[in-house]
Amino acid sequence: MAKVTFLENMCKGxxxxxxxxxxxxxxxxxxxxxxxxxxxxxSDQDKCIGxxxxxxxxxxxxxxxxx
Numbered sequence: 001m002a003k004v005t006f007l008e009n010m011c012k013g014x015x016x017x018x019x020x021x022x023x024x025x026x027x028x029x030x031x032x033x034x035x036x037x038x039x040x041x042x043s044d045q046d047k048c049i050g051x052x053x054x055x056x057x058x059x060x061x062x063x064x065x066x067x
Contacts, residue, residue: 002050004042007062011039017054017063023047026054 004026011033017040018026025047028038040063042048048065055063 001046002048003045003066004048004054005064005066006040006042008039008041009034010060010062011037012060013037013039014059015040016057016059020053020057022051022053023049 008029012035013028013033015028018028020026025042025044026040027043029041030038033039040054050065050067052065055061055065
C-alpha cells in the first residue's frame with residue numbers, strides 16, 4: 001500500500017494533483033493553510049495505487065509518495 005503525504009503549509013491549492021489522480025482520491029481541503037490556500041489532501045489513503053501522478057504534477061514539489 002502506498003502512502004501519500006502533503007506539505008500542507010507549502011501547498012498553493014492549484015488543484016493539478018486533483019485532476020491528475022486516476023482514483024479521484026485527491027481533493028482540496030475545506031480548511032486554509034498558513035498562507036491562506038486550501039491545501040490538497042487524500043480522501044481515502046487505502047485506495048491509493050502509488051502511481052505518483054499527483055507528485056509529478058505538483059509545481060511546488062509538496063507531495064511525497066512512498067510505496
